[in-house]
Amino acid sequence: MMTREEALALLKEHVKERHNLQHALESEAVMRALAERLGADAEVWGLCGLLHDLDWEMCGEDPSRHGLVTEEMLADADLPEELVRAIPAHNGEYTGRKPESDMARALIPAETVTGLIVATVLVRPDKDISKIPLKSLRKKFKDKSFARNVSRDAIRTVEDLGVPLDEFLELARDAIAGIQDELGLR
DSSP states (O other): OOOOOHHHHHHHHHOOOOHHHHHHHHHHHHHHHHHHHHHOOHHHHHHHHHTTTTTHHHTTTTTGGGTTTHHHHHHTSSHHHHHHHHHHHHHHHHHHOOOSHHHHHHHHHHHHHHHHHHHHHTSSSTTGGGGHHHHHHHHHHTTTTTTTTTHHHHHHHHGGGTTHHHHHHHHHHHHHHHHHHHTTTT
16 A cells, blocks of 8 residues: 555645645544544545645646546555545535545545634634634634635534534644644644
């Protein structure tokens, strides 16, 4: 199977914008944490989070291709088919793909919640993700004018996996806090 190092090298080959690389790392961290919570393979789920936007910078003008191009790029990679098929489903509103596995269902809220958490930390004076109280995340989640482009409905789909929203917000916060220094957000 493709190693994390190989996946990261592939990502850096195709993704040049720093914030897009950060988003991939954040998504990887949240997917790993969700996998552990659900008793799934954290390595595989982490790779799914890391690679899910591999084609983002190539498809910016045509969102209907986003995820499908990555699927093509990874068709011959040494990765589980479930992972490769999960990626176009995270952009299902454009690709028409529905999530067929728990991994695919998890990718949708996992990659979406990163925007809420990063936006929340950026307005805090200490810029420390680990110090964001759940109460603050809940408040920002309810405020639809805050981080407007973050789909609250997509985040809520985590409940379909049996994970309560508050638990997920804490899990995601803690996962991203664990890589905060690597992200350079402070």
